[in-house]
Amino acid sequence: MNWIDIGHVEDIPVLGARLLKTRIGCIAVFRTAEAEVFAASNACPHKGGPLAEGIVHGQKVTCPLHNWVFDLNTGEAQGADEGRIATYPVRLENNRILIDGDAVEQRSAA
Amino acid sequence: MSKQKLVIIGAGMATGRVIEHLVEAAPDAYDITLFNAEPRGNYNRIMLSPVLSGEKTYEEIVTHDDAFYADHNVSCRFGEKVLKIDRELKVVEGENGHVPYDKLILGTGSDPFMIPLPGHDLDGVIAYRDLEDTERMMSLGPDNKVVVIGGGLLGLEAAAGMAARGVDVTVVHIMGHLMERQLDEAAGYLLKKSLESKGIKICLQANSKEILGEDGKVKALLLEDGTELPCDLLVMAVGIRPCVALAKGAGLAVGRGIHVDDQMLTSDENVFAVGECVEHDGALFGLVAPLYDQAKVLAQTLLGEQAAFKQKSLSTKLKVTGCDLFSAGDFADGDTRENIVFRDPGRGVYKRLVIEGERLVGCVMYGDTADGNWFFDKIRSGESIDEMRETLIFGPAYQGGAAVDPLSAVAALPPDAEICGCNGICKSTITDTISGGATDLGSVRAKTKASASCGTCTGLVEQLLQVTLGDDFQMPQAQPMCGCTDLAHEDVRRLIKSQELKSQAAVWQELGWTTPNGCHVCRPAVNFYLIADWPIEYQDDPQSRFVNERKHANIQKDGTFSVVPRMWGGITNPTELRAIADAADKYNVPTVKVTGGQRIDLLGVKGEDLPAIWADLNKAGLVSGHAYSKGLRTVKTCVGTDHCRFGTQDSTGLGIKLEKLLWGSWTPHKVKLGVSGCPRNCAEATCKDIGVVCVDSGYQIGIGGAAGMDVKETQLLCQVPTEEECIEIVLAVTQAYRENAKYLDRIYKWVAKVGLDWVKETVVDDLANRKTLVDRFELSQTIYRKDPWAEHAKEKADTYAPLADLTLEAAE
Ligand code: SRM
Ligand SMILES: Cc1cc2nc3c(=O)[nH]c(=O)nc-3n(C[C@H](O)[C@H](O)[C@H](O)COP(=O)(O)OP(=O)(O)OC[C@H]3O[C@@H](n4cnc5c(N)ncnc54)[C@H](O)[C@@H]3O)c2cc1C
Ligand code: SF4
Ligand code: FES
Numbered sequence: 018m019n020w021i022d023i024g025h026v027e028d029i030p031v032l033g034a035r036l037l038k039t040r041i042g043c044i045a046v047f048r049t050a051e052a053e054v055f056a057a058s059n060a061c062p063h064k065g066g067p068l069a070e071g072i073v074h075g076q077k078v079t080c081p082l083h084n085w086v087f088d089l090n091t092g093e094a095q096g097a098d099e100g101r102i103a104t105y106p107v108r109l110e111n112n113r114i115l116i117d118g119d120a121v122e123q124r125s126a127a
Numbered sequence: 128m129s130k131q132k133l134v135i136i137g138a139g140m141a142t143g144r145v146i147e148h149l150v151e152a153a154p155d156a157y158d159i160t161l162f163n164a165e166p167r168g169n170y171n172r173i174m175l176s177p178v179l180s181g182e183k184t185y186e187e188i189v190t191h192d193d194a195f196y197a198d199h200n201v202s203c204r205f206g207e208k209v210l211k212i213d214r215e216l217k218v219v220e221g222e223n224g225h226v227p228y229d230k231l232i233l234g235t236g237s238d239p240f241m242i243p244l245p246g247h248d249l250d251g252v253i254a255y256r257d258l259e260d261t262e263r264m265m266s267l268g269p270d271n272k273v274v275v276i277g278g279g280l281l282g283l284e285a286a287a288g289m290a291a292r293g294v295d296v297t298v299v300h301i302m303g304h305l306m307e308r309q310l311d312e313a314a315g316y317l318l319k320k321s322l323e324s325k326g327i328k329i330c331l332q333a334n335s336k337e338i339l340g341e342d343g344k345v346k347a348l349l350l351e352d353g354t355e356l357p358c359d360l361l362v363m364a365v366g367i368r369p370c371v372a373l374a375k376g377a378g379l380a381v382g383r384g385i386h387v388d389d390q391m392l393t394s395d396e397n398v399f400a401v402g403e404c405v406e407h408d409g410a411l412f413g414l415v416a417p418l419y420d421q422a423k424v425l426a427q428t429l430l431g432e433q434a435a436f437k438q439k440s441l442s443t444k445l446k447v448t449g450c451d452l453f454s455a456g457d458f459a460d461g462d463t464r465e466n467i468v469f470r471d472p473g474r475g476v477y478k479r480l481v482i483e484g485e486r487l488v489g490c491v492m493y494g495d496t497a498d499g500n501w502f503f504d505k506i507r508s509g510e511s512i513d514e515m516r517e518t519l520i521f522g523p524a525y526q527g528g529a530a531v532d533p534l535s536a537v538a539a540l541p542p543d544a545e546i547c548g549c550n551g552i553c554k555s556t557i558t559d560t561i562s563g564g565a566t567d568l569g570s571v572r573a574k575t576k577a578s579a580s581c582g583t584c585t586g587l588v589e590q591l592l593q594v595t596l597g598d599d600f601q602m603p604q605a606q607p608m609c610g611c612t613d614l615a616h617e618d619v620r621r622l623i624k625s626q627e628l629k630s631q632a633a634v635w636q637e638l639g640w641t642t643p644n645g646c647h648v649c650r651p652a653v654n655f656y657l658i659a660d661w662p663i664e665y666q667d668d669p670q671s672r673f674v675n676e677r678k679h680a681n682i683q684k685d686g687t688f689s690v691v692p693r694m695w696g697g698i699t700n701p702t703e704l705r706a707i708a709d710a711a712d713k714y715n716v717p718t719v720k721v722t723g724g725q726r727i728d729l730l731g732v733k734g735e736d737l738p739a740i741w742a743d744l745n746k747a748g749l750v751s752g753h754a755y756s757k758g759l760r761t762v763k764t765c766v767g768t769d770h771c772r773f774g775t776q777d778s779t780g781l782g783i784k785l786e787k788l789l790w791g792s793w794t795p796h797k798v799k800l801g802v803s804g805c806p807r808n809c810a811e812a813t814c815k816d817i818g819v820v821c822v823d824s825g826y827q828i829g830i831g832g833a834a835g836m837d838v839k840e841t842q843l844l845c846q847v848p849t850e851e852e853c854i855e856i857v858l859a860v861t862q863a864y865r866e867n868a869k870y871l872d873r874i875y876k877w878v879a880k881v882g883l884d885w886v887k888e889t890v891v892d893d894l895a896n897r898k899t900l901v902d903r904f905e906l907s908q909t910i911y912r913k914d915p916w917a918e919h920a921k922e923k924a925d926t927y928a929p930l931a932d933l934t935l936e937a938a939e
Contacts, residue, residue: 023931032670035930070674072647079647081674
């Protein structure tokens with residue numbers, strides 16, 4: 018894997034998220050109440066709601082537009098709603114947030 | 128054909144049920160004679176504990192009154208003990224005479240076991256079994272001391288009931304933890320802690336040695352270790368023994384209890400037995416649920432129908448308010464068994480599941496028992512839990528697909544799901560009864576018995592009523608806030624105030640939230656309640672706010688935002704308009720719209736541009752219009768005396784004053800105001816949350832208007848002569864609404880709940896209270912009456928930008 022440093026954990030509020038711009042689109046990077054981060058597609062499969070603006074609770078996020086809830090581990094929509102958001106490998110090292118560059122960058126053919 | 132003579136010995140919970148089934152199915156089949164040693168008919172014995180604690184009266188727990196027996200021609204011989212049964216002659220001998228029978232039922236229940244300690248026959252040493260015992264305990268008060276021997280279900284209910292009356296209670300228990308038959312050590316520990324917090328003293332591993340007396344009356348309990356516990360009454364609740372003396376004397380087959388087969392028949396073909404006095408397949412019984420099953424089988428047998436009694440696993444709850452425990456199935460450790468344990472010492476929650484193979488066989492829970500019935504269902508069905516092993520302990524809310532909303536959870540239950548454990552009533556029986564015309568709890572109870580015994584399933588039955596009847600059923604109790612708690616909004620508000628909970632973590636911990644940090648439903652509500660009640664101590668939590676309130680702009684369907692600057696009272700000027708026009712140009716705002724509340728909306732602003740556009744607007748003196756908030760929105764005004772030929776007061780000026788005082792305040796739902804200069808009402812004040820209509824003699828203040836999904840006209844709160852008083856009333860009513868309403872109730876919904884009269888009393892008539900409301904509002908406004916845009920533009924601008932931009936790095 019190709020871990021890229023994208024910021025300090027304190028850059029994201031506890032139970033909050035920030036956006037990460039990548040060549041495959043916007044990714045939301047979430048921080049839970051534990052020392053824990055998750056990364057997933059920012060676009061809700063329902064109507065494209067920006068998930069980085071949602072309310073984070075437990076290891077889940079609620080979409081701000083129509084309240085779909087997603088599990089950040091699996092990306093699966095919870096309850097009766099059906100859908101999934103892509104999730105990306107991300108980890109914390111000495112409070113720095115590292116994301117797997119291979120997963121979020123489309124390498125040019127070179 | 129002449130009727131058969133049926134004699135029943137004992138008017139207890141089991142035989143009471145037999146009689147009900149009999150008279151319902153075949154009122155003319157038997158001539159019934161009912162003996163009871165207690166001088167009364169059937170009552171709900173298990174509810175003696177609520178009678179003891181004062182939560183119910185004896186009258187409320189009587190299940191069969193004189194009229195019932197008269198209506199069904201039951202000859203009652205209450206207060207008369209049966210001394211002997213002559214099976215040869217088929218006659219029973221009561222204290223007052225003989226009665227012949229064709230069929231006989233023994234329902235003699237159990238005798239409380241009294242440890243034969245020296246002194247056990249002193250006056251003031253009692254058991255806990257019947258109304259007499261209960262009344263004896265109820266006669267005590269704060270000046271009395273009591274010792275209860277036995278830390279099981281009965282002993283603890285007795286102790287808690289007396290403690291609730293202020294009695295000084297000590298529980299002496301021989302084992303290392305309380306309720307060891309139903310609970311494991313960890314749960315027993317938590318139970319002890321919460322009973323101690325009710326003022327009950329608890330001595331564990333305590334061996335009683337002797338009961339000391341004085342003049343034939345109990346004085347103290349002496350323990351092996353020499354401790355002397357003084358008492359005016361000593362309650363022994365150490366267990367029960369089936370009451371078999373009569374059956375034994377009659378030569379029936381008796382082991383520990385009276386032997387019965389699957390039809391409840393004893394060794395004599397004309398004699399049956401039912402209830403706690405029986406032994407069936409080696410087992411004894413001490414809870415009502417199986418007794419009710421037995422009663423049903425016995426009634427069917429007596430009517431010549433095929434029926435067989437089967438033992439099922441049982442669940443236990445303790446009827447002590449504030450001690451939530453639940454245990455079911457078998458939870459002994461074993462080689463083939465595996466445990467899943469969840470603990471939250473902070474919240475006092477403990478849950479343990481015992482799994483054998485791929486089945487759930489037992490469960491013990493303390494502190495949070497909301498999922499108890501769900502686990503119990505799994506134990507009884509014996510279904511494979513392999514699929515959900517990992518998340519099983521978190522209950523149904525965590526199992527994919529299961530709804531978090533309690534109503535949909537009830538709706539989703541299969542028809543044969545058991546709702547009332549005591550009476551074995553399943554969902555379809557209840558819903559059929561509802562469809563058959565039972566529209567309230569009372570009639571469902573009367574027709575099905577569901578929730579008529581211990582009452583813990585009352586909520587479920589009510590939810591079934593709601594699911595089945597929809598809007599035709601008015602839920603008497605408020606719904607839980609969300610899946611994270613059983614508490615309703617009203618309860619949470621009350622507890623935040625009374626327990627002085629000043630952080631969200633304190634609310635979750637002390638009120639037993641089942642999730643680690645709430646959800647999108649409860650967090651915004653709790654955040655608001657804390658702001659409203661503790662404006663100084665509590666720090667607003669942006670992460671518990673819906674995006675609009677976190678970013679101080681309305682999110683649009685494409686993820687952009689709208690920006691609405693405040694225009695006090697709808698008044699603006701060329702400088703402001705220029706600044707708005709410039710901002711619209713600079714940030715490529717696609718749409719500029721005049722809103723319904725007399726403001727200008729810039730729609731389609733990119734999230735990253737928000738801090739910059741705010742900074743530009745701020746320079747022209749424009750601040751946030753809070754068009755996104757559950758808080759003060761706009762004060763709509765008309766031109767009033769300044770220009771209008773009909774104006775009676777300065778409506779524009781008053782509107783601006785009100786907006787300057789109220790802006791920035793958070794409220795349960797949005798608050799819109801209108802001030803009209805005369806009853807022509809051009810500012811539409813009579814459909815606003817708070818509306819002022821100026822008249823010659825002063826100001827008419829109305830509240831509870833709305834023109835959204837519901838259109839409501841304001842109701843007149845009062846008329847006041849001066850502008851000053853008008854402002855005071857508006858601030859006071861806003862604060863009363865902030866302190867009392869449920870989150871997301873607009874003023875009209877709140878007033879519908881508390882009543883206009885109450886609002887009048889608190890904010891209009893009670894001048895002192897009005898003043899304190901205004902003071903508390905002002906105190907809160909010292910924190911919140913400020914422009915969030917300026918603050919965010921200055922201090923938080925970078926949080927509006929992406930964390931990183933990997934597209935740029937890749938290009939470099
Ligand atoms: C901008 C505006 C429409 C317009 O272009 O005129 C508007 C726009 C929205 N209204 Fe409204 N309402 C607007 C005037 C009204 C009015 C008329 C009025 O205030 O004079 C009403 C009826 C009066 C009333 O509130 O009782 C109104 C009743 C609602 C409701 C229904 C409220 C209810 O209790 O039934 C909602 C939904 C809600 O608040 O939960 C709503 C919600 C919304 C939201 C916030 C929907 C949302 O959550 O995204 C819209 C935001 C649009 C945006 O992105 O900016 N809007 N909305 C008006 C802004 C008023 C202002 O100047 O601040
Ligand atoms: C305080 C308390 C709380 C309880 N709480 C619960 C609970 O929450 N949940 C639960 O499931 N169970 C609870 N129980 C247990 C439940 O009450 C019993 O399981 C149930 O009452 C037993 O019913 P029964 O008909 O077998 O006997 P009983 O209800 O005891 O009735 C037997 C009757 O027979 C009479 N009798 C006995 N011998 C004779 C005779 N020779 N002649 C005439 N009459 C005679 C007795 O006077 C008595 O009235 C509780 C019990 C008590 C005391
Ligand atoms: S009526 Fe209000 S909420 Fe509905 S679309 Fe128009 S602005 Fe949006
Ligand atoms: S767009 Fe996410 S729930 Fe509708």
